[in-house]
Structures are given as structure tokens and as C-alpha cells.
Amino acid sequence: MEIPYTVQARPDTGLYNAKLGIWLFLASEVMLFGGLFSAYVLLRVGAEPGMWPHGWLNVTLGTVNTLLLALSAITTLLAWAACKVRDFTKFKIFHACTILLALTFLGIKSYEYHDKLIHYEIKLNNGTFADGHLVEKSADFDLAKKTGTVTLHGHIVTDEKELMDLRSPEAQAAKHEEVIVAATDIKSMGNYGPRHNTFTAIYFTLTGLHALHILGGTLVIFYFWAFGGAMWKTDPERFTNRIEVSGLFWHFVDLVWIFLFPVLYLT
Amino acid sequence: MSESEKPVSLQSTLRLCAVVFFVILCATSGMIATSFAHIGEGWTLKVALILCIAVVNAFFVAGYLMHLLSEKKLIFTVLIFTVFFFAGLMGLTMWAMNDFPTGTAVH
Numbered sequence: 197m198e199i200p201y202t203v204q205a206r207p208d209t210g211l212y213n214a215k216l217g218i219w220l221f222l223a224s225e226v227m228l229f230g231g232l233f234s235a236y237v238l239l240r241v242g243a244e245p246g247m248w249p250h251g252w253l254n255v256t257l258g259t260v261n262t263l264l265l266a267l268s269a270i271t272t273l274l275a276w277a278a279c280k281v282r283d284f285t286k287f288k289i290f291h292a293c294t295i296l297l298a299l300t301f302l303g304i305k306s307y308e309y310h311d312k313l314i315h316y317e318i319k320l321n322n323g324t325f326a327d328g329h330l331v332e333k334s335a336d337f338d339l340a341k342k343t344g345t346v347t348l349h350g351h352i353v354t355d356e357k358e359l360m361d362l363r364s365p366e367a368q369a370a371k372h373e374e375v376i377v378a379a380t381d382i383k384s385m386g387n388y389g390p391r392h393n394t395f396t397a398i399y400f401t402l403t404g405l406h407a408l409h410i411l412g413g414t415l416v417i418f419y420f421w422a423f424g425g426a427m428w429k430t431d432p433e434r435f436t437n438r439i440e441v442s443g444l445f446w447h448f449v450d451l452v453w454i455f456l457f458p459v460l461y462l463t
Numbered sequence: 464m465s466e467s468e469k470p471v472s473l474q475s476t477l478r479l480c481a482v483v484f485f486v487i488l489c490a491t492s493g494m495i496a497t498s499f500a501h502i503g504e505g506w507t508l509k510v511a512l513i514l515c516i517a518v519v520n521a522f523f524v525a526g527y528l529m530h531l532l533s534e535k536k537l538i539f540t541v542l543i544f545t546v547f548f549f550a551g552l553m554g555l556t557m558w559a560m561n562d563f564p565t566g567t568a569v570h
Binding site for chain 2: 209210211216219220223226227230231233234237238241242250255259262263266267269270273274277278280281283286363444447448450451454455457458459462463
């Protein structure tokens with residue numbers, strides 16, 4: 197049975213079915229991310245004064261990722277244009293660029309996650325806080341049994357609020373060095389993972405969901421890149437429409453990042 | 464006629480892409496500069512300015528890369544509903560921000 201309106205526009209909508217379908221899907225995606233953005237607003241406005249983090253994320257890496265996604269959106273559009281002018285070789289080149297740019301984006305994101313997961317805040321028994329990146333845990337380190345030591349590359353602060361604004365002159369002037377903490381001195385210890393505070397929770401949720409979209413989009417684009425040749429030979433117009441639909445999804449993912457970057461990295 | 468039905472050439476698409484990428488580059492630089500600039504007390508004005516630039520950035524991506532400026536009426540109808548519900552979602556969140564039920568702890 198032939199599926200109707202995969203190439204020709206329906207007379208009542210003026211669109212081929214997949215295009216209307218992807219726009220309806222994107223509308224539902226807006227509400228999905230919208231719910232999480234509203235959660236972000238709620239958490240941020242509800243935070244106690246001075247307790248919402250600033251400068252915790254690497255702006256340089258965020259900027260590079262913004263430009264990578266913008267470039268990938270452009271190569272996606274060029275891949276669709278190459279299909280339109282019936283140049284399959286150029287389509288392959290542009291979509292290969294999109295896949296490489298997407299994988300680079302995910303690589304940088306993974307590095308950022310790793311950086312947060314090896315960053316520890318240790319509350320000490322004397323009321324101060326040791327904060328920094330994990331260098332090593334001694335072989336006999338066991339927090340429950342209070343044995344061994346943990347070494348961080350960071351500094352010690354007297355008030356947790358000093359760790360919140362890393363753009364403040366005090367935080368910029370802080371000297372980072374190796375800090376060795378004995379397990380017997382530790383009251384509690386945790387990394388900057390999603391459990392650390394509401395900022396890291398919403399950061400990992402928003403960027404994790406976005407990264408899953410990038411991964412899904414990359415798989416679809418890879419499928420068209422690797423196995424699209426068969427349909428290209430039999431029905432190039434339908435294949436071009438598929439590329440347009442996957443491109444619309446990819447642009448949407450870029451749009452989400454355009455708001456995620458300033459909200460999480462810059463404000 | 465939607466963009467996908469118009470005759471397409473790689474050269475004209477490339478020119479369009481160059482313009483949009485330049486806008487994204489400028490907008491991203493503008494957001495970063497605003498973020499590090501000393502503008503007023505607190506973060507409210509900065510956040511507002513940065514989000515305004517992000518909206519301009521998004522307009523170029525949606526309008527030109529997604530061809531929204533030349534799309535069919537039906538897609539705009541879908542998007543009008545989306546904008547309505549999105550505005551409701553954010554608006555109701557802000558409206559209920561300090562609306563704690565009686566007897567619950569307020570920090």
C-alpha cells in the first residue's frame with residue numbers, strides 16, 4: 197500500500213504529511229522544554245539571596261558548543277539544498293560535517309560533565325569547606341570508617357556562600373593549591389553532580405535532555421547519510437523531504453541551545 | 464508558496480547561511496559581553512538584556528534556517544497555540560511564585 201502525501205502536498209493543509217507531523221511534534225517539544233525552563237525560573241527566583249551559583253560553568257566551552265551547533269544547523273540546511281539541486285555527493289559531504297560537529301558537541305559536553313563529577317565540596321567538622329577537583333583518594337580512604345585521606349586541587353573557605361559566585365573578585369583572587377583532607381575531619385562530602393544543589397540538578401536535567409535530542413538527531417542523520425542512497429535512487433523527492441524534516445528537528449535542537457547557553461552559562 | 468517549493472540554489476543558500484552565522488556570532492558575542500559588563504545592580508537587567516539578544520538569535524534561526532518566514536498558514540496556527548500554552552506555563556509559574564498553601568514552611 198502506498199502512503200499518501202509523502203511528496204505531494206495535501207490539498208487541505210498545503211503541506212506534505214511529514215512536515216505537518218514534525219511541526220506538531222516540535223510544538224510538543226516546546227512544551228517539554230518549557231516545563232523544565234519554568235522549573236528553572238521557579239528554582240532560581242525561589243533561591244535564597246546569594247545562594248544561586250554564578251560562573252560555575254565554562255563560558256569558553258559553552259561558546260564553542262554554541263558555534264558548533266550553529267555550524268551544524270547550517271550544514272544541515274546545505275545538505276537539504278544539495279538534495280534539492282540533485283547533488284548527492286555534496287549532500288553526503290554536508291551531512292558528514294553535521295555528524296562530526298554533533299559528535300564534537302557531545303564530546304565537549306561529556307568533558308564538562310566529567311569536570312563537574314570530579315569537582316568536590318567537602319564540609320569539614322570545624323565548619324569550613326574544602327572545594328576543588330579530586331586529585332586522588334588514598335588506597336585506604338573510607339568515609340564511613342573514617343580512614344585515609346582525600347586530595348583536592350582547590351581551596352578552603354569559611355562560608356559556603358563564597359563558593360556561589362565564582363565571578364566575584366574574592367573568588368577570582370582565591371589561590372588554588374593541593375589540599376589534603378583526612379577522613380576523620382570530614383562531616384560530609386559530595387561532588388557537583390545532580391544531587392549537589394538545585395542548580396546542578398536543573399543543569400544536568402536540561403542539558404542531559406538536550407544532549408539526548410542531539411544524540412537522537414545524530415542517529416537519524418547518520419541513518420540517512422549511510423543508508424539513504426537506496427531511496428535517493430528510487431524516489432529522490434521523498435528523500436529530500438525526509439532530509440527537510442530531520443533538518444527541522446535539528447534546527448529546533450539548535451534553538452533550544454540558543455536559550456540554554458545564556459540561561460545556564462551567562463546569567 | 465513555502466520555501467521548500469521554491470527553486471533552490473546552493474549559492475543563494477550558502478549566502479543566506481553566511482549571513483545567519485554572522486548574526487549568531489554577533490549575538491553570542493553580545494550576550495557574553497553583556498554577561499561580563501557592569502550594568503546596574505543585581506542580575507535582573509542583565510538577564511533581560513541577554514534574553515532579548517537570545518530572542519533575536521532565535522528569530523534568525525527559526526525565520527531563515529527553518530524557513531518559518533515563508534511557511535504555510537497552518538504551521539503558524541499550530542505555533543500560535545504553542546506560544547499561548549508556553550506563555551501560560553511561564554505566566555502561571557510566575558504568578559504562583561509566592562503562593563504558598565497555608566501551613567507549609569516558607570524559607
